[in-house]
Amino acid sequence: MTRDVAIAGAGPVGATLALFVADADLDLAIVDARHEGDAGRDRALALSHGARLIFERLRLWTALCAQAGAVTPIAQIDISQARGFGGVRLDAAEQAVPALGYVVSYRALQRVLDEALARAGVVVAFGTRVRGVAASTDAATFELENAPPLRARLGVVADGAGTPIASIARQRHDYRQCAVVGEVWLDHPHGGVAYERFTADGPVALLPERDHYALVWTCAPDEASRLLQLPDDAFLGELSAHFGARVRRFVRVAERRAFPLALDVARNPTQPHLAVVGNAAQALHPIAGQGFNLGLRDAYDLARTILDTPRAQLGEPAMLARYRQRRTLDRRAGIAFTHGLVQLFGNDLPWLRVPRGLGMVALDTLPFAKRAFSRAMLYGLR
Numbered sequence: 001m002t003r004d005v006a007i008a009g010a011g012p013v014g015a016t017l018a019l020f021v022a023d024a025d026l027d028l029a030i031v032d033a034r035h036e037g038d039a040g041r042d043r044a045l046a047l048s049h050g051a052r053l054i055f056e057r058l059r060l061w062t063a064l065c066a067q068a069g070a071v072t073p074i075a076q077i078d079i080s081q082a083r084g085f086g087g088v089r090l091d092a093a094e095q096a097v098p099a100l101g102y103v104v105s106y107r108a109l110q111r112v113l114d115e116a117l118a119r120a121g122v123v124v125a126f127g128t129r130v131r132g133v134a135a136s137t138d139a140a141t142f143e144l145e146n147a148p149p150l151r152a153r154l155g156v157v158a159d160g161a162g163t164p165i166a167s168i169a170r171q172r173h174d175y176r177q178c179a180v181v182g183e184v185w186l187d188h189p190h191g192g193v194a195y196e197r198f199t200a201d202g203p204v205a206l207l208p209e210r211d212h213y214a215l216v217w218t219c220a221p222d223e224a225s226r227l228l229q230l231p232d233d234a235f236l237g238e239l240s241a242h243f244g245a246r247v248r249r250f251v252r253v254a255e256r257r258a259f260p261l262a263l264d265v266a267r268n269p270t271q272p273h274l275a276v277v278g279n280a281a282q283a284l285h286p287i288a289g290q291g292f293n294l295g296l297r298d299a300y301d302l303a304r305t306i307l308d309t310p311r312a313q314l315g316e317p318a319m320l321a322r323y324r325q326r327r328t329l330d331r332r333a334g335i336a337f338t339h340g341l342v343q344l345f346g347n348d349l350p351w352l353r354v355p356r357g358l359g360m361v362a363l364d365t366l367p368f369a370k371r372a373f374s375r376a377m378l379y380g381l382r
């Protein structure tokens, strides 16, 4: 039996795609390795205003905001560099938008999406792991653990981790850095202000979340191991010293962990009868908060392409070419912008401090530059 569309992974990206096509007259299958009711490990997702609009189209934004502490608006973003001059303050009120972005709980979002899938009558085969993917001239086939293979005119890989797909070439770049993440509290309310500080070891970000900040501290892998082992007081002392006087006193830390940072991109996210979306298509450095937003736009654009394609032509080269045309510019820009920012700000080359500082001064003082940068943050780079 050949389905119309089969999606591997009902994470935020796969679930969003499934919800957009749920009402169409399609034979849709979706599988996920996690167990029913398990919304995954929590993390603070950085959502752009454009991502909010995607969830509004699905009528899910209000439900998400109704979950206690699930969504924290970002009112201002403060960008600065250690050991250098210049700084930028972006302000939602100045840009006439309700917020510059949102910090969203991964688990809360996943729960809202799982409930919406159930309401829409989309049955997720939970506890079903995809072991391999094969694309042929007429269909894609997912090899499943403990279940018969799943064949579809269009197979979509949205498994986040990037199940190895032999036919899809990937570009990888190991940043030789880790992100130490955790929750930190200041001795005063955050007021919706997010901070991004570029230091010699890499960027440090503080994202306002509920009553605390979600911390993303990039550093060398050895340093990350050392930071994880420090007692809380010593960790907070080092964070204060590293962050500088931009914020006042850190008083508490919880949930510290670290993960390695790499750029891992599918060179071409389509093969005949197959599309790769979300983190499986592009896992980016968190420096600019672009990764998840790009993934959501993959889901949205693929759903539009599916909906304007006759069933018999799903997965055909012409359909996949239309999808690539919609995604290529945005995707390339998001990847290049993020990678470029890491190269420009993720080092301590003294000769770069002055141009970096001048760039930030220009961004802060030239209204058109500030507006263009804010719009890129809000809606993506297309």
Ligand SMILES: Cc1cc2nc3c(=O)[nH]c(=O)nc-3n(C[C@H](O)[C@H](O)[C@H](O)COP(=O)(O)OP(=O)(O)OC[C@H]3O[C@@H](n4cnc5c(N)ncnc54)[C@H](O)[C@@H]3O)c2cc1C
Residues within 6 Å of the ligand: 008, 009, 010, 011, 012, 013, 014, 031, 032, 033, 034, 040, 043, 044, 045, 046, 128, 129, 130, 131, 158, 159, 160, 161, 163, 181, 216, 259, 277, 278, 279, 280, 286, 289, 291, 292, 293, 295
């Ligand atoms: C460790 C880590 C920390 C991160 N921290 C942050 C952060 O702090 N802030 C931020 O904005 N972004 C963060 N990200 C990125 C963010 O999580 C992703 O952009 C986002 O989750 C992408 O959504 P997705 O649906 O593509 O993938 P995922 O969220 O990974 O979802 C994939 C889904 O596929 C399922 N799956 C996986 N493998 C299989 C398989 N073989 N068969 C079937 N199902 C499968 C999973 O169970 C899951 O439900 C982090 C990523 C990682 C890996």
